[in-house]
Amino acid sequence: MEILVCVKRVPDTAENEITIKGDGTDIQRDDLVYSVNEWDNYATEEAIQIRDNVGGTVTVVTVGDSESEEILRRQMAMGADNGILLADGAFDGSDARGIASILAAAVKKGKYDLILTGAQADDGAGAVGGMLAAMLDLPYASLVNKVEVAGNKLKVGREIEGGNQEMNEIDLPCVLSIQTGINEPRYVGIRGIRKVASVEIPTHNAGALGVSGVGKAGAQVKRVDYFTPPAGKGAEILEGSMEEKIDKLIELLKAKGGLK
């Protein structure tokens, strides 16, 4: 099976507070480190496992700049066979639709039976996979936490509310967005990356892909600014009788979506 995995380089924000630049145009990126989007990493592992079971190749692709090459190499160190970098200044500022159309162009240049994306990335939108599928007129399933190959179909599980799993049968070729926890991604150390350091990674620009109308100008969804919602530091200690405390708490929980 020929599998394409779409990956993204994202800031590693798990342990550090995100601060927003004074003018709100961006977050402070000076002290950030970058890695492959966690969901995409699960997608790559899943692709490698499928390939190891049924044969074929795994190709990883990303829309980014030259710095994004590092995550392609990382996924290749995991076991992906090929990497493709889609880079062009014209791609900057693309919204999800723009990214999806760049990827769609790259998909059309190859022949893939299965296209995987992560369920979401740093912006939490989870949009690219579904858009890509629609652009390519391929069936789609999101939040996939189980994949079984059954001839020219797949049996896929989707993670739905309450930890339940929705089982579907989907025709190949198709697009799936992969949820974390579907597998246990293998470890990639410095040594693994060094081993693939000299592998050639082809780069395609807008012209080669034949895409236009992407980038900031073409975006239908634009970010105006980042802002920090007012939030206090340290616990606000609720005072009063037990009943009063609980009433206040319930009120706060309702506002935070913790109680309906």
Place this chain on the structure above:
Amino acid sequence: MEFALNPPASNWFLFIPAWLIYTLIPVAGITFFIYEIVMRLKPMVLAQPDKPIAELPERVINVIKIWLLQWRHPRYMLAGVVHILLFAGFLILGLRSTELMFVGIKSGFTFPGMGGTLGAIYGVIRSYAATWVLVVALIAIYRRVVSKPARYAVPAKYGKPHTTEAVFVLCMICTLVLAEGFFEGSLVAAQKQQGLEAHTLAPLTLAWFASLFLSMAGKGTLQFVHSASYFIHDVTFFTFLCFLPLGKHFHVVTSLFNVFLMRTRRGNIKPVRYGVTNDQLDSIDSFGVKNLEDFTWRHILHFYSCVDCGRCSDNCPANAVGRPLSPRFISIKGRNLVYARHPLLGEPKVEAQPLIGTTYEEDEIWSCTTCGACEQECPVGIEYIDKIVDMRRGMVDEGMVPQSLQKPLSAIEKRGNPWGKMEKKRSEWAKDLEVKELPDEEAEMLYFVDSISSFDDRMQNIAKATAKLIKSTGADFGILGKDEKDSGHEVRRFGEEMLFQSLREHNTEMIKESKVTRIVTADPHAFNALKNDYEDLPPVEHISQYLVAQHRKGNLQLKANGDGQKVFTYHDPCYLGRHNAVYEDPRQLLDAIPGLKRVDMLRSRDRSFCCGGGGLMLFYEPEEEQRMGVLRVKMAAEAGANVIVTACPFCLVNMEDAIKVAGLEGKMEAIDLCELVANHLAE
């Protein structure tokens, strides 16, 4: 020469002269034994290289102390004494047994020089030796069959116990000494009956008893006993010899070499491959141990040398809390695999296959805290840490790293600490303390803080106390702050060698750039890394060593501990104690606080019990029935203490958590040595 009885060499077996038989038995026995040894050497030849043999004086001392004098045996008193007596008897009787072999070929044979007084003295000694060997062998059989100490038990998942083999060998030993006693006793009885000059038999020895027992027997009986006991001795002796390389009693042969080759330095980890420099590492196809052939030849020798005495596992904290690791079975399973893959006769019974998932399990290998208790205990110097680390290297190379460890590892790679916190926050704990930041500033001494004391809210107290104490001694010191990265101590021990090397390279460069002339650290893991894993650094001390020296010089003034209710006990951190032999300085520092009441736990110093492990071990959770820390806290309570003093941030994390889990809050507390001493700084 006149004989009271027909000597063995003069007998006939049907039409064959006995001397011929008694020549053929040793020839066949020795030939087969040599064949066995060659077959056992084969896997060692196919294995990876090990370190060149240097440090001869230390090795000779090890052989004298640990092999010849059986230094480690009395740590288990009864079993130890039994073994010492067996071993001594074995050495003494070796000469006699060889002599007896020749007696069957040439009647009346004695070794040159052994005919006269020397021979007589030896005769007395070996007679008593044979006697005590019988007594202790019977005790050993009783222990194996009747009293069955718990540490000999073999859990079902590891296969069958070796009791039968042990008892069989002990029975052979009994047979040998009894046969020898009857051989000699029957001769003396005959000599006396015939009024010939009889050998003097030392009283209360086996031969002496045998001669008394046989004193009334007729000559025919005596001749039969004499001939038969010789035959039995000869056959048993060579059966015994050829049986050794088949099982755990191979140690009789290998232990001498094993002890000679054992670790001479502690706290270090073997290189990825001997003979390959760090610069050449990229050229190696595969890292670590994945298949049997990836072990070094010395590791194979370890497998051969394991006696299955169970001392390693009895002291292993992982085994004690029910983790899926028991060090002795690392050796025994390894040996079983070597024997199956390289059988003495016939085709291998096991195909070449990866070790993990077949012989060893992932969890088993990740369960080890590298505390070193097993290596400290092994009477024949078998090592485990290097094997565990080598197998982890193999798993890391294959990407088989538990999910819970992947995040801290990649955070260390990216940010130099396992939590992925920002580099600039590494010195935040020191912001009110006016501590110099090297190498931008200059100082004589570096305080290497390491990750946990830099970033963890609770452990930052240790860093603060340490800085305060160093300051009080008047030293000119600084920290590396944002330019410090994790020492990589556990990174290396968890098998991520390349990441460790990049951390070492970075820290070494920063330390050199700072131009300090000495280094202190309050984290024993950092201490061990800088001292034993890093190279060419200025001298490194643990803070306890530094402070004791300063106290002696009068640079550290301490006030009395006023709380009479508190009883302190010092918990030896593995990487300060066992791996670096720093046992006394922390105790002396505690005793320097006037009025402080201190007790030692039963398991202390080199028998200290690991708190649960540090560094990356905090992020890994093997299946276990209880926590090591909980056991340790209970040991402290048994010792009558209500304050556990540690000298390691990881010990403190584990102890404080364990006190909560054990439900001892309010009854037991844990404190770091530096915190405690800083609380007692005289104003």
Place this chain on the structure above:
Amino acid sequence: MAQIFAYIAHKNGVVDDTAAELAVAAKKIDASAQVTAIVTGSGATLDAACQGAAKAYAQVWKINKPELAYPNAEVVRKLLKNIVPASSIVLVAHDTFGMDLGPGLSIKMDAAYASDVVGIDGADGSTLKIVRQEFAGMAHAHMTVNAAKGAVLTLRPGSFQAGDAAGGAGAVTDKSGDAGDLGAKRKFLQVVEAETGDVDITKSDVLVSIGRGIEDQENIGLAEDLAKAMGAVVSCSRPIVDAKWLEKARQVGTSGKTVKPKVYMALGISGSFQHLGGIKGSPFIVAVNKNPKAPIFQVADVGIVENILEFIPAMTEKVSG
């Protein structure tokens, strides 16, 4: 202004809470909008669901088709493409169905798409002004959505309070005849229910997490009752797993699960760093502990100094109302 549609989720004839929230959100886009609810399904419960939707919407389109018995996003997308006029705005809850449906629907409608919207600041002509969160909720962003050719928005459940929902009393129109071709290359098979011992605490929005303060295994039931009342899942700190009072799958911490709920109720948890290391993003942390010095209060948003054994039953009673 464009026409606004809301896709209504329902189960067993009862509309989801998000139905009313979508109505509120629609009013934020256009206060005067006559919003149409689209209710799809098959069989008897569909009418009840339509009646439920009618309470909050001006009009309700009912689509009754056997293919829609289970909300398969691939089928629903085709349906919506067939029945929703061009340049409309479609609102869907940002749940596992909405995430499945939304992105592809926007492409098929040639409309703009914004997901997981947490706030709407009105519209400026055909430009919608919305609020989203990025970086696991650590940064909020004002966004504009060009809805000239329509838009699909998925809205975070709970973000639009239904309190001021305008009464609908709308009419139900059966549009099943317009559904068109609903063939799809993805076929729904079945839902595999999570086993009770197999709960995934990482996927829960609200965690009722207990620590040593629960004191005894018998008291675990108290926490379970509260979680049930709150629609939450019970998680715990390591000592509870050590004691084997709860299964390992429920442990939060560096050595357990890393969770990112919206609300984290730390009950009787002092807050060791290993524990806090397992809480990702910036959830709303409520700490209840009898020790006012417990470190958990340093990181919590709201703290209550009480014995949890008294607090939990009282809270359960209040919530259950």
